[in-house]
Amino acid sequence: MIKLPTISTYYGGKGSSGTYQKIINHVRPHDTLIIPFLGNCALTRRIQWPAQVIANDLDPYIIDQWRNAELGPRLDLYNLPALDFLATVLKRPNLGRVVIYCDPPYPLGSRKSQQLRYHFEMTDRDHEELLTAIRFLRVDCLVSTYPNERYAQQLSHWNRTEFQSQTRHGAATEWLFYNYPIPEVLHDTRFAGNNYREREYIKRKAARWVAKWALLPPHEQQHIMEQLIIVTPNVIVNQINN
Template identity: 45%
Template sequence: MCIHLNLMIFTKIIRGFIRAWQQLDVDGLELHCGDAVAWLEGHAFTGREFVYVDPPYVMDSRRGGKLYRHEYDDADHVRLLDVLAGLPCAVMVSGYDSPIYDSSPLATWRTIEFNAMTRGGIAIERLWMNYPEPAALHDLRYLGSNFRERERIKRKKARWQAKLAKLDPLERAAIMECLRELEAAE
């Protein structure tokens, strides 16, 4: 189960979308509209969930002023972070660098920073994660350190796939066995 919590208050239009999405028959999909912290406190977690939280950013970390009708104050952020730190599952939180987050339980979590485009220009966004960096990529489309390298790998993969498709099935199976042995030896 993947849970995404954007902690701003939804408009009537968004609530309509949520009602429509709730009618879909998608295995494992749960949509809730309400107080995210109360929901997190009341949910029976199994440990197999992934929770992504995108709260309103701490006021002192923003370039602009209020953005939402219902903002989070510092106490709301502290409450949220304490609840998130106690969850028995994988959690990712996005935001800007802030003393509130630096002095919270999230201070010991793994972080990455990246440039994000905002209304006010480029800002450095941070992700806090309570789980270790994966040893292997789960999505090989992102193999490579930049666009050019990813494109080179994509072309190489296509060439190998075309060559392998032309092989006799038994010959292809022998090559697959060799690849499995190489992978097992690593």
């Protein structure tokens, strides 16, 4: 198993139970994962990695922590302003299917604590420039934030999922925006389910079905697969390809 760096004191992480699972359950199949605001990025630490992960943070300390983990050639790290990073990376060839996950410092007015927490905070103008840059992207993009009017207005044409997360200041309402329909096929199905109970139920059900499948004669397995492909061809083909 790859050991990823964990910056335990990092503010605004998505590592609490139920938070990273909710985000991963909105990510469609892809070949390249792009992270403009890396931080402690629970998504990068938890999701099944695609062919390449391209990540960035303006804080050199963060980049050093990930670089020192020596995670191999699938991880490409940058230390640039987020918009410069996106402009550079999206010009690269052979990206395949792209997913961008943006978890910027949340607007100060949306936080319970008004204290500055990051070495590189974002001003209102910075948020406006980010939203202007991403709001009409033609690749899959997800954005995390707390409820606030600026993001609600600028991303009003995107889908939005609202859920509760646990922070050091107690429960908080998270918004997850995404510029595509609710996924029918996921990049990583290990966390399927709306909560812990559902996830455990799905895991147990899958284990039972796999055990029953293994006991079937090969010709029965073949017949069932053919029927599944007839009934849901697009879903099955996508699952096979990813």
